[in-house]
Amino acid sequence: MAQKKIKKIVVIGPESTGKTTLCQNLAQHFNTLWVPEFAREYLEEHGKEYTLDDLEKIAAGQLALEDEITLKLQTQLPKASCLLIDTDMYVMKVWSEYVFGQCSPFILEAIAERSYDLYLLCDVDVPWVKDDLREYPDEGPRIELFAIYKDILIHQQTPWQIISGSYAERTEKAIQAVRSIL
Incomplete structure (x- = not known):
């Protein structure tokens, strides 16, 4: 029997905009798993001073974690319809370019x-x-970083939605957005 395709929903935005909270709330609502931001674990272990090379390692770790949790979801929750992802390579691209003025080819290829x-x-x-x-x-x-993310999303093909308001309003808006693609 062929495995059904799991819909992947990425939550992005500037720091401290409720991405992790939203992922947790959505995962609970949809009875699924979510992929945490690997950068947090990496920086807690290696210190908050980082280089462009560190960002490439963080990007690789984020991708590996996404793959690991996707496999876990397929095997442990086969009825799950979606996976929530806190941060993707667009975030890594913006972070790299904002801090260092350049981005690793590895991130762009991903x-x-x-x-x-x-x-x-x-x-x-x-x-x-x-x-x-x-x-x-x-x-x-x-505000500047939000505008950068919005510009990226405008110029790509995947559906997207701005999530704003109180934390409860954000969760409800996000639930509706996810339902629209399931």
Whole structure:
């Protein structure tokens, strides 16, 4: 029997916009798994000072984690219809270019090779929450980064939606967006 295709939904946006919370809420609602942001684990282990080479390692780790959890989902929850992903290679591209002014060919190739079914872009309309790994508490960079993500999504083919409002409103909007592709 052929395995059904799992819909992959990526949650992206600037830091501290509720991406992880949204992934957790959606995974619970849809009785599925979610892929956490690998960068957090990497930076906690290696320190928050990073290089362009580190970003390539983080990108590779993110892809490996996505593949690992996709396989786990297929074997442990075969009735699941979707997988939530906190961060993808677009995030790695923006991060690389914003901080270092360039992006690894590895990240660009991964963008071209991977396909997803929906992007949820988290807006910057929630308060920034301090975290030792976060870099941009000021409103200006958050707005600038949001605009960069929005521009990327406008210029690609996968359906996408901006997720804004309170955390409860965000979850409800995201549930409706995910339902629309299932």
